[in-house]
Amino acid sequence: MTTTEWAPTACILCECNCGIVVQVEDGHLARIRGDKAHPGSQGYTCNKALRLDHYQNNRARLTSPMRRRADGTFEEIDWDTAIVEIAEGFKHIRDAYGGDKIFYYGGGGQGNHLGGAYSGAFLKALGSRYRSNALAQEKTGEAWVDAQLYGGHTRGEFEHAEVSVFVGKNPWMSQSFPRARVVLNEIAKDPARSMIVIDPVVTDTAKMSDFHLRVRPGTDAWCLAALAGVLVQENLCDEAFLAEHVRGSDAVRAALREVPVADYASRCGVDEELLRAAARRVGAAASVAVFEDLGVQQAPNSTLCSYLNKLLWILTGNFAKRGGQHLHSSFAPLFSQVTGRTPVTGAPVIAGLIPSNAVPEEILTDHPDRFRAMIVESSNPAHSLANSAACREAFGALELMVVVDVAMTETARLAHYVLPAASQFEKPEATFFNFEFPANTFQLRRPLLPPLPGTLPEPEIWARLVRALGVLDDAELRPLHEAARRGRQAYAEAFLSAVAANPTVAKLVPYVLYETLGPTLPDGLAGAAAAWGLAQKTAMAYPEAVRRAGHADGNALFDAILASPSGVTFTRHEYEDDFALISHADRKIALEIPEMLKDLRALAAAPPRLTTAEFPIVLSVGERRAYTANDIFRDPSWRKRDADGALRVSVEDAQALGLADGQRARVSTAAGSAEVAVEITETMLAGHAALPNGFGLDYVDDAGDTVVPGVAPNALTSTEWRDPYAGTPWHKHVPARIEACGVA
Secondary structure (H helix, E strand, C coil): CCCCCCEEEECCCCCCCCEEEEEEECCEEEEEEECCCCCCCCCCCCHHHHHCHHHHCCCCECCCCEEECCCCCEEECCHHHHHHHHHHHHHHHHHHHCHHHEEEEECCCCCCHHHHHHHHHHHHHHCCCCEECHHHHCCHHHHHHHHHHCCCCEEECCCCCCEEEEECCCHHHHCCCCCHHHHHHHHHHCCCCEEEEECCCCCHHHHHCCEEECCCCCCHHHHHHHHHHHHHHCCCCCHHHHHHHEECHHHHHHHHHCCCHHHHHHHHCCCHHHHHHHHHHHHHCCCEEEEECHHHHCCCCHHHHHHHHHHHHHHCCCECCCCCEEECCCCCCCCCCCCEECCCCCCEEECCECCHHHHHHHHCCCCCCCCCEEEEECCCHHHHCCCHHHHHHHHHCCCEEEEEECECCCCHHHCCEEEEECCCCCCCEECCCCCCCCEEEECEECCCCCCCCCCECHHHHHHHHHHHHCCCCHHHHHHHHHHHHHCHHHHHHHHHHHHHHCHHHHHCHHHHHHHHCHHHCCCCCHHHHHHHHHHHHHHHHCHHHHHHCCCCCHHHHHHHHHCCCCCEEEEECCCCHHHHCCCCCCCCEECCCHHHHHHHHHCCCCCCCCCCCCCCEEEEEEECCCCCECECCCCHHHCCCCCCCCEEECHHHHHHHCCCCCCEEEEECCCCEEEEEEEECCCCCCCEEEEECCCCCCEECCCCCEECCCCCHHHCCCCCCECCCCCCECCCCEEEEEEEEECC
């Protein structure tokens, strides 16, 4: 397939999913540039998107279902055999032990969310209850706090903020909001605006900042408590906002009045006057936006840090205003309302997700409620979760494991069956990371190429598996088939009637949409059928905002999505809508969270020292760099520099350990050890080192040799190092030892 046309699609390497346009030649993404017609990114993209052909065309692609033999090797089988055997295997687990013993991990990789929407029908048909994904390694502590404060997720409007605060976040490298580098440059060049960065590393963003609060690793909570303490103690709070829109602020402010600011500044290693100046800048600003990320979300006190950094903008009234923090619409919710405890270890289930660190423990036991089967979709938990060795042992103990992916990943090699998916550029796709305010956007991406022979898009895979279960017959779907041929309105009426009358239809909605509406959609977009249902929900949830965006109802929104390959604005809010999006009945922010206030007061005790004489250095694993991209690029040839993922160490540590730039060193933790090249840099504090993400993946090179560049970070991490509330791992705070290995 060759075309000189520029076809719109999106980058799939971070949550921004910037719009791009692509020219295809002989099956390759030959030329790539930003899509100026995309309503969110407006032509912006970073360097990583330009190398997406390394994902699309590489030797790791699977082209046939694979079944593991008794000796651990794999054999190719046909699709019909795979579907029948997998369906029968899961039915056996369900009938023998209960469907809740079937665990699901995934829901689509980065930018690969549409396929994950269809897995729910198969899982519900089996009675599966428990699931997890990468968000449980990062965002569940923040989600727990958000749920109690206001019931939803917030995002800062950095494009217009007078003061932008980044906590454990380097958006110059990790992006995460539209046109990130453009916006950062605009902030840095405007003398009326300020940037505050809380990070132990002198990151690209920190270099641009007006206030770099360079905390000691693991002491962010003391820094944030001191900042909030200054706001209260120096009367910098927005009293009118707190009185009208917040409840529970008195208890919070009473706790913050007790914060010894000078002492906490000393504990976190930040100059007191610099810290006070940053707090005063927040207190005096007309608008403030805050972004927290993995630097604190995967470190000690992560949930407390999520709470404390939100106090900065709530206490100062920076909500529901231009340049402030906002609740936002969602085209599809990333989190569910399910809470509870896991069946074996009693780990917290937050926003419907089991903590990733608890997964091996929920399998490696003789407990009758242990997970006995697992489905993994577009994810690689054997590589990406803490303590890879424990994950491999656990997955190997399962009675049935099925992986759906484009490549034979580290996780796929442990499966009983591997089903080859079409790539993200060979099928309709979308992302559900829609976080912007006041205008929020959604893009349905068209396939640029036909599916590689032997592969199937995930909607078709899940549909075949549901059919094999025999839970719905053709007669039950016939009225919907007929209604779909008569048009959207007729289909909507028939669909609502079918859902109301037939509980099985209601349980299997994504499958039903794919089977009945899907065949009527144009241009091979059957896999987009689930987006019709999401458009209806969106129009019901935000009717005025959808109409302001130009869509009369859910059908009109869906038609606009189909007609807008570069993306569409699906909601357009007004700032006062923020208050209506608060889920509490009184539409007020509930600031007092007793557990958090208890932990805030507990900071008065000395910070616990997690390093030891044996492991004296704090290792941060998974650092994002210019040439790292999680696991999606298995082909290492896309990297133009840092090909082996160097261990970054401070000048002081290098001198003390006798390390030279480029020398090999051994880094060891309680969980394991690895040899790696060293990069000496002034960006790291003494006692702090960093390894990048995206390394340690094997790949067959041009010579036919298997290469494994860099270190797999989770060979060095432990499932025991986790947040007490959310179970999120402490990937950014791993006690380690570094020793010289000699000159390379």
